[in-house]
Amino acid sequence: xxxxxxxxxREHNYRRTPERRLRxxxxxxxxxxxxxxxHFWPIKGIEMPNLFHAIAGRVRPVPxxxxxxxxxKCWSWKDQALDKQWWYYAKLFRRRATLVSLDLLPxxxxxxxxxxxxxxxxxxxxxxxxTAEAKWIYEALLDHGPLDTIQLRRKARLSARSAKxxxxxxxxxxxxxxxxxxxxxxxxxxxxxxxYYELFQRWFPEISExxxxxxxxxxxxxxxxxxxxxxxxxxxxxxxKVFHVLKWTPQDMDxxxxxxxxxxxxxxxxxxxxxxxxxxxxxxxxxSLYTRDH
Numbered sequence: 001x002x003x004x005x006x007x008x009x010r011e012h013n014y015r016r017t018p019e020r021r022l023r024x025x026x027x028x029x030x031x032x033x034x035x036x037x038x039h040f041w042p043i044k045g046i047e048m049p050n051l052f053h054a055i056a057g058r059v060r061p062v063p064x065x066x067x068x069x070x071x072x073k074c075w076s077w078k079d080q081a082l083d084k085q086w087w088y089y090a091k092l093f094r095r096r097a098t099l100v101s102l103d104l105l106p107x108x109x110x111x112x113x114x115x116x117x118x119x120x121x122x123x124x125x126x127x128x129x130x131t132a133e134a135k136w137i138y139e140a141l142l143d144h145g146p147l148d149t150i151q152l153r154r155k156a157r158l159s160a161r162s163a164k165x166x167x168x169x170x171x172x173x174x175x176x177x178x179x180x181x182x183x184x185x186x187x188x189x190x191x192x193x194x195x196y197y198e199l200f201q202r203w204f205p206e207i208s209e210x211x212x213x214x215x216x217x218x219x220x221x222x223x224x225x226x227x228x229x230x231x232x233x234x235x236x237x238x239x240x241k242v243f244h245v246l247k248w249t250p251q252d253m254d255x256x257x258x259x260x261x262x263x264x265x266x267x268x269x270x271x272x273x274x275x276x277x278x279x280x281x282x283x284x285x286x287x288s289l290y291t292r293d294h
Contacts, residue, residue, distance in 0.1 A: 003273030021057025116208030133170035
């Protein structure tokens, strides 16, 4: 396999072609279900599908101004879906806006420190792995239910201007940990736009039960294989970079890759045009052969 073949299948998988571009919000929903997870915007240095390019049907820069049909669809479809539970949307991989299909969400949850109880956060706080600010935000939502960003800062005692950066960091911390999730839009604040937030466990109560039967080793296998199916072939270092927030150790990564190699789900190959050996999805290889022959 050469680099052009890899790129060709990626364009198909990422819907970066005029004929496969997303034209409706239903298309976007189907896209997230196909790829399992994707970023909202393209992220420099990260190989992953993203919603914006799939809407554009091509690689293009994200415009600085928030107008134009592609970026308008991206924003409006995301907002339209927030309260529908069509997918998980929050800061996750690389701490950036990520969409995850509900089918794959239990595997992500199984990789976290959550066990399905609303009071699990106390163990993390006592262990020193949750900041005080994250605890205050979590408890504000626990006590008061869904809150918009303005109310949440006030209830968490982080409404001072000097506390804004600490609030923002803690909110990302909670999203990465699958503890808090945006669930709607409020017309409030300086920009007349703010997210409503709710506790993940209350918004997706079935996910923790679905994750209960998934071992972490199997969850890592599921996520790594889905990623490789999407990107076709990639250096193993990129996989570690993508899933960094899930705190996979080098040993976790080695065992996951060894399992996939043993199963024949992936191969280690030399892709013409790249220096380092790549991990190649055999399913993606099949799609490449089909594309080339047809």
